[in-house]
Amino acid sequence: MAEVLEREADVVIVGSGGAGMYAALVAARAGADVLLLDRSLIGRGGATVMAQMTVAAAIGHAELDDWRDHYADTLAAGRGLNNEPLARLLCADAPERILEMAEWNVGWASEGNAITQAMAPGHSARRCVYVDYLDTGPAVSRTLRAQLSRTEGVTRLADLVAREVVVADGRAVGIHGHHLSSGREVAITADAVVLATGGLTRLYARNSASANMGGDGFALALRAGAELVDMEFVQFFPIGHLAPRMIGMDPIMWDPFRYKLGGRLLNAEGEEFTERYGVTEDGSYKITRDLATYAIYKEVEAGRGSPHGGAWLSFEHISESDLRAAFGPVIDRLAANGIDLTKTRIEVSPIAHYHMGGMVVDEAMRSRVPGLLAAGELVGGAGGANRLSGNAISEALVFGARAGQTAAAMSTARNSAAVRAAAEAAIGGAGDLGDYNPAARILELQGLLNRDVGPFRDADALARALARIEAMTAEAAALGPPIAQGAFDAAFLDRLDLANMLLTAEAITRAALARDESRGAHQREDYPEMDDAWGENQYSSLSEGRLALERRPVVREDAA
Ligand SMILES: Cc1cc2nc3c(=O)[nH]c(=O)nc-3n(C[C@H](O)[C@H](O)[C@H](O)COP(=O)(O)OP(=O)(O)OC[C@H]3O[C@@H](n4cnc5c(N)ncnc54)[C@H](O)[C@@H]3O)c2cc1C
Structure with missing residues (x-):
């Protein structure tokens, strides 16, 4: 029988997307000995590295802006269900994180000393920063990986699937994992466990995710005794690529095209149809994700869908030079797929993209299980019933930093025997x-x-x-x-x-x-x-092995 591989650290972080890497950096810089693990390669699995578009932060470089306006927009999009202290934290801290990333040379698109900021649906100001061309997530991941490699005190373990948060005497005491390439069980004892495992969109056949986003963290949290909130709120990205066949490109890449150039969303009859659902676009991009998803589904249902069951997206009215100015080499990658946007419409349809629900944590990212924290997309509540575009990467960076800070300050009597026993049992x-x-x-x-x-x-x-x-x-x-x-x-x-x-x-x-x-x-x-009576959150937890649901009032600012 292969022996259990044992490790100890002050802080163990599961998941090395934007949230996990930021948490590791902050915890290590606060003096903690950190173990950062991932079932994939460090900093290359999950959603962060795939994101191509924008990151929302009220840095006010493009026009006067204030984080309070960002906060108001976030609450409006959340339709009354946002955990207000978490939403506030996201908006208030995002500028600091974005400017810190700028100092670390992430390469935000800029003119002179001003970082370029784009308008995006649901935002009241030009607030969304990005890295050209369609390189935002890769650049964020690259930058955090580079910072990690310059930071003392972080041990990185790839290929390691966290199977279980080990809880002893009501406290999280470590992680039981499985090392894929050796086939060995692993016992990691720590003072603090941070789950930063990202979202769950692999649960859906049509998704924008990678294979390691099957929602592990949600299940791990439930089994450890933590609560989840708002699990019904899965965000569908309305204009996921449907046809023609396209290889080696992100299925949600049409959003940045629409940010920069507009583009017409058309039904089978060639009509711009969003007005029927309350938003006039006229070639611009104004509709929020939930409404666009609804509008496309309804057009398809009414028999006005595109041939493969979605909607047409057309950039045919935009010149080749404007397309190239906005997207440079991406136009050549499209050409390699036989797509010439000046001549061809593409078909798009909704695709599972992001999860608003998730682990219940306070502003220090602590769950109700002592020693267990969360960060990033796994955290529930900040986006309420619908997340604003660009808020997810901000959330990963802001909540990651906060979790790292809290975790570094935790200490406890370690219980390696309990963690080893959990691993040996497998x-x-x-x-x-x-x-x-x-x-x-x-x-x-x-x-x-x-x-x-x-x-x-x-x-x-x-x-x-x-x-x-x-x-x-x-x-x-x-x-x-x-x-x-x-x-x-x-x-x-x-x-x-x-x-x-x-x-x-x-x-x-x-x-x-x-x-x-x-x-x-x-x-x-x-x-x-x-229904106004439903202006409440739903909390899920495991009780004697069965899922239980409970309705509770929304966590408002004054209750924080
Ligand atoms: C294609 C795409 C494009 C997007 N574009 C944007 C955008 O432009 N702007 C924006 O704001 N948001 C965007 N989002 C959303 C945003 O990228 C994510 O919400 C955010 O990056 C999540 O960061 P995270 O660190 O929480 O999780 P992730 O970056 O998903 O990282 C989670 C990590 O956890 C690891 N993991 C999972 N389970 C386990 C386990 N059991 N054991 C060990 N490791 C585990 C995974 O391998 C992964 O590396 C996009 C998402 C996708 C999928």
């Missing part, structure tokens, strides 16, 4: 799956969520999805816990992923079924109106 056993195919179940679950728990929901579809999720959960549980049979055991990893995906999917579906109204990113066909 060793041994045949792991015979018979005919069971976890990869096929993952595909089934993704299709199920896309169809029945997608942007438009009703009670029948949600109840059907819930019944199937429960059946799949029971079937998986009957096989016993997943046991690795060596290095790179793909079936084992699929089983780990599936267990997390099923629990997270159940949390979304239960919350979506309970909220019988439409608000922001949660649209119920059977309850199409927003």
Whole structure:
């Protein structure tokens, strides 16, 4: 039997996207010994490195701006459900993070000494910074990786999947993980555990995510005794690429095109249709994501969709020179895919993109489980029912920095025996799956969520999805816990992923079924109106192994 690999650190951080890397930097600079782990490569997995567009912060370089205006816009988009202290923290601290990144040479697009800021839907000022051309996320990740390599006190461990937050005597005492390339179980004891595992959009068949965004952190948090909030609010990105076939490019790349150049969203009859849903665009880009998703679905439903079941997006009225001035080499990459935007319309349709819900934390990023913190997209509540564009990277950087600061100040009597015992319990056993195919179940679950728990929901579809999720959960549980049979055991990893995906999917579906109204990113066909009585958050937790839901008033500023 391979022995458990043991490590200790002051702070263990799970996930090395923008939030995890920022947390590691801040914690290490405050003197903590930090272990930063990721199931992928450090700083190259997850959403941060994929993001191509903008980061919102009221730095006031393009026009007079104030973080309070950013905060007001964030609350307006959140439709009354934002955790106000978290939203305030996001907007108030974003400028400091963005300017710090500038000092670290991230390369924000700028003219002279002024950082360029673009207007984006839902923002009341030109507030969104970016790195040209479509390089924002890669540049942010690169910069944080470079800072990490210059910072003493951070040990980086790639290829390591966190399986469990180990809790002893009511406190988080470490992480039990699995090292993919050696096949060994790993026990990491720490004073503070920060989960920065990002979002959950891999749960959906059509998503903008990478394969390591199946919502592990949500499931880990629930099993550790933490609460989740607003799990029903999955943001769908309205203009994900649908057709023609496009290789090696981001499916949500059409948004930056629309920021810079506008572009016409057309139905099968060639009409700009958003006016029918309350927003006149006239070639500009004004519609928020939830409304655009709704508008495209409704056009398709009315038989006015594009051939593959979406909408047309046209830049045909924009000259080649304007396209090149805005997007330089990206135009050549499109040409390699046979796409000439001066002659070709493309087809777009909604795609799961971001999660507003997540772990319940306070402004110091502490959950209700002592020693367990969260940061980044995994945190719930700041965006309420709908996130403003550009706020997610700000959230990752701001919450990451805050989590790092809090975690570095924590100390406790360490309990390595409990962490080792959790890891040892996962060793041994045949792991015979018979005919069971976890990869096929993952595909089934993704299709199920896309169809029945997608942007438009009703009670029948949600109840059907819930019944199937429960059946799949029971079937998986009957096989016993997943046991690795060596290095790179793909079936084992699929089983780990599936267990997390099923629990997270159940949390979304239960919350979506309970909220019988439409608000922001949660649209119920059977309850199409927003209901004032639903101006509350829903909290999910595990109670004796079962998911429980509770309604509570929104956390307002004056209650903080
Ligand atoms: C294609 C795309 C484009 C986007 N564009 C923008 C944009 O322009 N502007 C904006 O504001 N937002 C954008 N977003 C959203 C934004 O990028 C994310 O919300 C943000 O980057 C999340 O950062 P994070 O650090 O919380 O998580 P991530 O960057 O997703 O990092 C999470 C990390 O956790 C790791 N991980 C997960 N589970 C485990 C586990 N069990 N064990 C170990 N490691 C684990 C993953 O491998 C990953 O590296 C975009 C998202 C996508 C997908």
